[in-house]
Amino acid sequence: MSRRRKALVAVTAGLATVSLGLSFTSAAGAAPGAKTDPNGLKLVKTKTSLFGTHYWYQQTFKGLPVIDGYYAKHVTKSGTTEIADGRDAVPADLDVSAKVQAASATQSANSAVTARANRARIAGPGKSLTQQPAATSGAAQLAVIGGPNARLVWNVTSRSTEGVSRSLVDAKTGSVVASKVISDNVDGHGSVFDPNPVVSEQNEKLTDMNDKNQDALFLAQKNVILRNLDGSGKLNGSYVNIKEAKGGIAQNKNNNFIYQRANDKFEQVMAYYHVNQTQEYIHSLGFTDVNNESQDFSIDTFAGDNSFYDPSTDMITMGEGGVDDAEDAEVIWHEYGHAIQDDVVPGFGESEQAGAIGEGWGDYWAVTNSVPVSKGFNLPCVMDWDATSYTTDEPHCLRRTDGTKTTDDIDGEVHDDGEIWSRALWDIHQNLGRTKANKLILEATFFYDPDTSFAAAAQDTVQAARLLYGKAAAQTVTDAFKARKIL
Numbered sequence: 001m002s003r004r005r006k007a008l009v010a011v012t013a014g015l016a017t018v019s020l021g022l023s024f025t026s027a028a029g030a031a032p033g034a035k036t037d038p039n040g041l042k043l044v045k046t047k048t049s050l051f052g053t054h055y056w057y058q059q060t061f062k063g064l065p066v067i068d069g070y071y072a073k074h075v076t077k078s079g080t081t082e083i084a085d086g087r088d089a090v091p092a093d094l095d096v097s098a099k100v101q102a103a104s105a106t107q108s109a110n111s112a113v114t115a116r117a118n119r120a121r122i123a124g125p126g127k128s129l130t131q132q133p134a135a136t137s138g139a140a141q142l143a144v145i146g147g148p149n150a151r152l153v154w155n156v157t158s159r160s161t162e163g164v165s166r167s168l169v170d171a172k173t174g175s176v177v178a179s180k181v182i183s184d185n186v187d188g189h190g191s192v193f194d195p196n197p198v199v200s201e202q203n204e205k206l207t208d209m210n211d212k213n214q215d216a217l218f219l220a221q222k223n224v225i226l227r228n229l230d231g232s233g234k235l236n237g238s239y240v241n242i243k244e245a246k247g248g249i250a251q252n253k254n255n256n257f258i259y260q261r262a263n264d265k266f267e268q269v270m271a272y273y274h275v276n277q278t279q280e281y282i283h284s285l286g287f288t289d290v291n292n293e294s295q296d297f298s299i300d301t302f303a304g305d306n307s308f309y310d311p312s313t314d315m316i317t318m319g320e321g322g323v324d325d326a327e328d329a330e331v332i333w334h335e336y337g338h339a340i341q342d343d344v345v346p347g348f349g350e351s352e353q354a355g356a357i358g359e360g361w362g363d364y365w366a367v368t369n370s371v372p373v374s375k376g377f378n379l380p381c382v383m384d385w386d387a388t389s390y391t392t393d394e395p396h397c398l399r400r401t402d403g404t405k406t407t408d409d410i411d412g413e414v415h416d417d418g419e420i421w422s423r424a425l426w427d428i429h430q431n432l433g434r435t436k437a438n439k440l441i442l443e444a445t446f447f448y449d450p451d452t453s454f455a456a457a458a459q460d461t462v463q464a465a466r467l468l469y470g471k472a473a474a475q476t477v478t479d480a481f482k483a484r485k486i487l
């Protein structure tokens, strides 16, 4: 967008007239030379400095904000007033009824942002062929551009791999007038358990001690880079948004989020890091539309020893009973597994067997995400650290993915029956390898019915294996489900 020069300044003392150095037209009829604040200005902020008070106004036109149109009044303690006038002239007859719908403007804006982000990657250093996620966006707002090309626009805020972008879409013609990155994605620093202290320290004797800091647990912490943060100084980014948290949301303007486990903010960092990791992994498999959004989390806000995904609010709540659930990445990944299925198959889990598939998949997703960092330690054991609070046998596991249940053992409880499903997935993982297994299982999920059965979902999985990797792989997958008496 081309902009004309801003900030013509008039200085007055006492009651002298404010002189505005540019011609200005607005429906509200503010005229040059007005003694008081011109109409069409909305006070947005008042700041106090050593010298005085600073009033910042947004220029408006027929109630809509004028993009980049500002007006500031600096009133010093000695009684002088200084005006910084950054208003743009808007023709009084400009029509402010949109011809283009908000949704279609949003779509155009997101396409422009996605295209630019992709060009930047190809041109940039260390070019990567990994497909990048498309831009997502918040609500579109009507606004006005002033100046020589005055027009009505939709102001669309989008999020992409480049960060947060602002696009202006002509509300009459639908063309994208301007689009720019207003805040880059940034890297932060954090400290986490990965996946949990029992596994990383290979120590089944560790205990919670009511969330106390302990040397052994401090040693289990690992310093990590927190990628894809939006730069707001909060744990908010492309794939994760810590929306609510006991004791308040972690904030640091330099994006440093280093805490010990007794600090509840540690769990916020855990959720951010491990969900970002798992989304980067999903993208590395080629998927660009698997819960490809900033997943909301509510951390340590449930006193019971349970965590849950609520499809009605699209929020994951992490409980703090026993070991704080978010101290174990496998609890985070299990819940995220539910969010994935709800995103890919709207309303997923309507039948008991679909519910069991959800639980089995969540356990499997926890385990497969642990594989790269677990050095082979008790891989099929689910939630090794969280389970120290409520199990006595070693290894401590909430459930396992290498059980021997078959459909003969169905008891109608989704977590119990989920072990039938997770074992089949784990066999596929063991026999075809992690990458192939996760690619075909994720692909198959897109074909599930919300009220699917073990057998129908197994058929979808066999079909995905056949199309991706051929007959032999399909046979391996079939065998895994046959061993569970699913097929």
Ligand SMILES: [Ca+2]
Pocket: 211, 261, 262, 263, 264, 266, 267, 324, 327
């Ligand atoms: Ca904790």
Ligand SMILES: [Ca+2]
Pocket: 305, 306, 319, 320, 321, 322, 323, 324, 325, 386, 389
């Ligand atoms: Ca717990």
Ligand SMILES: [Ca+2]
Pocket: 210, 211, 320, 321, 322, 323, 324
């Ligand atoms: Ca606790």
Ligand SMILES: [Ca+2]
Pocket: 199, 330, 367, 370, 378, 379, 380, 381, 382, 383, 384
């Ligand atoms: Ca584990």
Ligand SMILES: [Zn+2]
Pocket: 334, 335, 338, 358, 359, 362
């Ligand atoms: Zn679950």
